[in-house]
Amino acid sequence: MKKLLAVGLLGCLSWSAQADWVLDNANTAVSFVTIKLDHIAEIGSFKQLTGNIDDQGQAEVKIDLTSVDTLIPIRDERMQAHLFKTETYAHATITAQLDAGKLDGLAAGQMMSMDFTGQLNLHGEDQEIKTTVTVSRLSDNQLLVASQKPIVVNAEQYKLANGVNKLREIAGLPSISYAVPVNFVLSFNNQ
Numbered sequence: 001m002k003k004l005l006a007v008g009l010l011g012c013l014s015w016s017a018q019a020d021w022v023l024d025n026a027n028t029a030v031s032f033v034t035i036k037l038d039h040i041a042e043i044g045s046f047k048q049l050t051g052n053i054d055d056q057g058q059a060e061v062k063i064d065l066t067s068v069d070t071l072i073p074i075r076d077e078r079m080q081a082h083l084f085k086t087e088t089y090a091h092a093t094i095t096a097q098l099d100a101g102k103l104d105g106l107a108a109g110q111m112m113s114m115d116f117t118g119q120l121n122l123h124g125e126d127q128e129i130k131t132t133v134t135v136s137r138l139s140d141n142q143l144l145v146a147s148q149k150p151i152v153v154n155a156e157q158y159k160l161a162n163g164v165n166k167l168r169e170i171a172g173l174p175s176i177s178y179a180v181p182v183n184f185v186l187s188f189n190n191q
Contacts, residue, residue, distance in 0.1 A: 020191060021143055023051035023061060027187035030063060032153075035177040036168075044070040053143075053188060057100030059118070061186065063092040078170060083163035084123065092122040094129070103135065103143075111136040113148065120151075125158045141190040150181035 031045040047069050051061035065084040068076050080086045096118030106112060116133045119126050129151050136144040155164045155178040168176045 020055065021053040021188035022191045023049055024142075024187040024189050025049050028185065030182065030184045030186075032180050032182045033150075034180055036171075036173050036175065038175055042070065044068060049186075051094075051186070051188075053098060053103075055100070057098040057103065059094075059096045059098050061094045063094075065090060065092060078167055082166040082170070083160060085163070089123050092120065095119050095121075106135065106137040108137050108139050116147075120153070120158075122153070122158045123160055127157050129153075143188040143190070144185065145188070146185040147183050150183050153180045153182055154178055155180070 025048065028049055029045060030049060031043060034042050034044065036042065046063045046065070046067050048064035048067035049061060050064075051059070053059045066080055066086045068079050068084070070076055070079070096116060098116075099114070102112065102114065112135055114133050114135055115130070117128065117130050120129045131151050132148040134144075134146050134148055136146075138144055155161045161178055164176050164178055168174075
């Protein structure tokens with residue numbers, strides 16, 4: 001009887017008492033839009049991310065800046081060298097404390113909106129970021145977190161303005177916006 005009770009209690013434990021949620025890179029997307037010449041929008045993304053959410057709701061996502069993909073290889077190389085300076089700053093890192101209680105109460109098949117406040121470390125600079133996200137519990141072992149509104153990353157706040165200016169100069173453009181909207185869909189699996 002004690003064994004049966006122990007097995008029953010273990011089966012009732014919430015996800016927060018289980019192992020970490022681990023980012024599923026294959027089903028994750030982080031995209032951004034750059035504006036040049038005042039009116040021309042170009043979409044880019046990052047292809048390599050890692051991350052997790054621990055049982056206390058502490059979340060961390062690392063973006064490999066060398067995985068930038070604008071569909072133009074020479075532009076990707078220039079962004080790595082002159083904007084991100086990936087030899088020194090190989091990753092951008094987002095950290096946040098999520099409400100583990102709210103996540104814990106989310107049953108498979110349910111979704112909810114949640115205000116999101118975190119820290120973005122980019123190019124050695126830390127800045128607070130805020131947005132609203134939709135959190136969806138796809139199954140007992142799958143969680144999806146998607147931005148409802150883009151996060152606008154300003155190059156000047158992260159000391160990237162000189163890099164943007166260098167890219168503009170190399171491309172012979174009169175303007176590239178310092179403000180870059182970023183959207184994300186992050187998929188996590190319970191390990």
